[in-house]
Amino acid sequence: MPSAQLARAIAALGSEIRPDILAACEQLYAPLHAAAIPAGISVVRDAVYGGGERNRLDVFTPAGAADRPVLLFVHGGGFVMGDKNLPGSPYYDNVGVWAARNGFVGVTMTYGLAPAARYPSGAVDIASALTWLHAHVGAQGGDPRTIVVIGQSAGAIHAATYAARADLWPDARIGIAGMILLSGVYDFDPEGQPPNVLAYFGDPAAAVAASPLAGLVAAGVPLLPAVAEWDPPLFHAQAMALVRALYARDGRMPHVAYLAGHNHLTEILHLNAAGTDDAILAGHITEFLRQITMPAASAPLAV
Amino acid sequence: MPSAQLARAIAALGSEIRPDILAACEQLYAPLHAAAIPAGISVVRDAVYGGGERNRLDVFTPAGAADRPVLLFVHGGGFVMGDKNLPGSPYYDNVGVWAARNGFVGVTMTYGLAPAARYPSGAVDIASALTWLHAHVGAQGGDPRTIVVIGQSAGAIHAATYAARADLWPDARIGIAGMILLSGVYDFDPEGQPPNVLAYFGDPAAAVAASPLAGLVAAGVPLLPAVAEWDPPLFHAQAMALVRALYARDGRMPHVAYLAGHNHLTEILHLNAAGTDDAILAGHITEFLRQITMPAASAPLAV
Numbered sequence: 001m002p003s004a005q006l007a008r009a010i011a012a013l014g015s016e017i018r019p020d021i022l023a024a025c026e027q028l029y030a031p032l033h034a035a036a037i038p039a040g041i042s043v044v045r046d047a048v049y050g051g052g053e054r055n056r057l058d059v060f061t062p063a064g065a066a067d068r069p070v071l072l073f074v075h076g077g078g079f080v081m082g083d084k085n086l087p088g089s090p091y092y093d094n095v096g097v098w099a100a101r102n103g104f105v106g107v108t109m110t111y112g113l114a115p116a117a118r119y120p121s122g123a124v125d126i127a128s129a130l131t132w133l134h135a136h137v138g139a140q141g142g143d144p145r146t147i148v149v150i151g152q153s154a155g156a157i158h159a160a161t162y163a164a165r166a167d168l169w170p171d172a173r174i175g176i177a178g179m180i181l182l183s184g185v186y187d188f189d190p191e192g193q194p195p196n197v198l199a200y201f202g203d204p205a206a207a208v209a210a211s212p213l214a215g216l217v218a219a220g221v222p223l224l225p226a227v228a229e230w231d232p233p234l235f236h237a238q239a240m241a242l243v244r245a246l247y248a249r250d251g252r253m254p255h256v257a258y259l260a261g262h263n264h265l266t267e268i269l270h271l272n273a274a275g276t277d278d279a280i281l282a283g284h285i286t287e288f289l290r291q292i293t294m295p296a297a298s299a300p301l302a303v
Numbered sequence: 304m305p306s307a308q309l310a311r312a313i314a315a316l317g318s319e320i321r322p323d324i325l326a327a328c329e330q331l332y333a334p335l336h337a338a339a340i341p342a343g344i345s346v347v348r349d350a351v352y353g354g355g356e357r358n359r360l361d362v363f364t365p366a367g368a369a370d371r372p373v374l375l376f377v378h379g380g381g382f383v384m385g386d387k388n389l390p391g392s393p394y395y396d397n398v399g400v401w402a403a404r405n406g407f408v409g410v411t412m413t414y415g416l417a418p419a420a421r422y423p424s425g426a427v428d429i430a431s432a433l434t435w436l437h438a439h440v441g442a443q444g445g446d447p448r449t450i451v452v453i454g455q456s457a458g459a460i461h462a463a464t465y466a467a468r469a470d471l472w473p474d475a476r477i478g479i480a481g482m483i484l485l486s487g488v489y490d491f492d493p494e495g496q497p498p499n500v501l502a503y504f505g506d507p508a509a510a511v512a513a514s515p516l517a518g519l520v521a522a523g524v525p526l527l528p529a530v531a532e533w534d535p536p537l538f539h540a541q542a543m544a545l546v547r548a549l550y551a552r553d554g555r556m557p558h559v560a561y562l563a564g565h566n567h568l569t570e571i572l573h574l575n576a577a578g579t580d581d582a583i584l585a586g587h588i589t590e591f592l593r594q595i596t597m598p599a600a601s602a603p604l605a606v
Contacts, residue, residue, distance in 0.1 A: 227556050233554055236554070236555040252539040253542050253559075254561070255532070256556075256559060258556060258557070261594070280586070283582070290564070291564070294310055
């Protein structure tokens with residue numbers, strides 16, 4: 001979790017998601033991110049993975065990489081905003097740089113936004129990005145057989161929707177090795193959808209019908225759900241719903257990441273921040289990657 | 304989680320709890336623990352906290368400590384075996400040393416065993432140990448207002464029982480700041496209790512009646528439930544039951560520790576092991592301590 005000083009500052013921001021609070025979160029961590037891409041990491045910017053103006057992705061590769069697991073980050077922004085990176089901002093290059101610094105190939109993608117882009121556009125864009133990665137990430141040092149998607153907030157919803165909608169998978173295969181879902185919504189409530197959600201889904205009934213929970217769990221891809229301590233109650237409820245569904249499927253606790261001391265946005269902004277010993281998300285990502293990439297163990301002793 | 308090599312070795316042991324497997328776990332980590340207590344840590348052995356032969360505890364204090372949070376470790380062993388430490392074994396000095404190395408005062412206690420000791424003897428022993436600590440741990444560098452109990456397996460059951468049974472609390476106060484419950488049982492099933500459980504509770508109905516879940520949740524003390532990836536299904540079910548109960552109480556996900564790559568015993572044996580980057584339990588303990596000891600934040604903005 002964050003240092004005591006950062007944790008106090010984050011706690012003081014409460015759990016509401018509001019423009020001024022999002023800006024405060026970004027300012028809290030911005031000074032802790034290096035202004036430039038570190039030496040030893042090469043970046044390919046704005047690779048075109050589809051026909052839309054926002055169908056662009058950046059690839060972060062550590063020097064000499066070959067066949068490395070690939071982390072594909074899908075940003076949040078409530079369906080209506082957000083980007084893979086903005087000039088002068090460390091976000092979300094921080095995710096790509098962290099991945100490359102830790103021996104992975106990092107990819108940050110952006111995608112079409114509502115109201116121009118409507119459901120299931122976000123999941124379709126992920127499918128297109130995966131098709132691009134399957135064809136091209138090998139040349140960038142990545143192993144296309146080991147792509148892990150990390151979605152945050154609306155990005156987690158797009159990612160979960162991609163997993164749930166087998167009809168959208170390239171060549172009818174999910175094409176990923178795992179999925180990390182930071183503060184997503186998996187089961188929409190017909191009541192109280194804010195305008196940005198309705199801008200993407202059309203109306204509350206469409207959002208409910210699009211809920212990815214059942215399909216996500218049925219897809220069987222390894223999942224790591226995460227929720228931040230200071231996430232609004234909605235995201236706690238949604239993480240719990242996913243944990244319940246995974247327990248019902250497997251009869252065992254899923255790996256779940258409780259991001260102590262963080263809020264809805266700092267849970268991803270803190271990744272790769274310098275001068276803090278906060279490896280909470282980094283640790284979970286590393287563990288999850290090790291779990292899904294570990295060579296099969298010897299057969300367990302009979303139980 | 305463990306290194307890839309250790310993780311494979313642990314996975315190969317499966318999830319059954321059996322004497323030969325417990326021994327294999329101990330052997331796996333024993334070479335990674337220093338033979339001697341490191342310089343800068345003083346140990347008081349076998350402090351007498353009660354009238355029973357096994358009412359003994361060890362205190363591990365870092366040099367110059369004053370008012371440090373106190374970690375009280377309650378070992379497992381299925382109610383019928385186990386000890387705070389055995390000659391020639393690094394367990395569970397590893398817990399006390401880890402605590403002291405990380406700025407806490409570590410305490411390892413042992414307690415009466417079944418069949419001589421019967422329910423609620425384990426919880427009574429914890430109450431006595433806490434009474435001793437409240438009186439004496441200040442002189443050992445500890446802060447008696449910040450005692451966190453860490454129970455493992457049967458030790459977690461004794462700890463949970465202590466929290467649930469306000470009638471056992473010294474001076475009618477729980478006297479602890481938090482509780483970390485590694486692979487405990489909180490809600491006993493009337494079916495299939497093994498002989499060691501019956502040796503402590505008497506009969507299945509008594510075990511069911513003694514289930515601490517409701518009282519534990521009602522006590523309101525900060526909790527960190529944990530389960531190991533390779534724990535038997537029983538412990539996954541019990542962790543899930545506690546998570547469900549805490550969610551029902553609070554309307555939010557509790558901090559829960561999923562100990563990836565570990566089994567029922569390595570989840571505690573790995574603590575303080577050298578030559579591995581495995582800080583999975585250490586990270587959770589540190590986060591939990593920071594959460595419960597952090598000075599109150601400014602009032603959150605209105606939400």
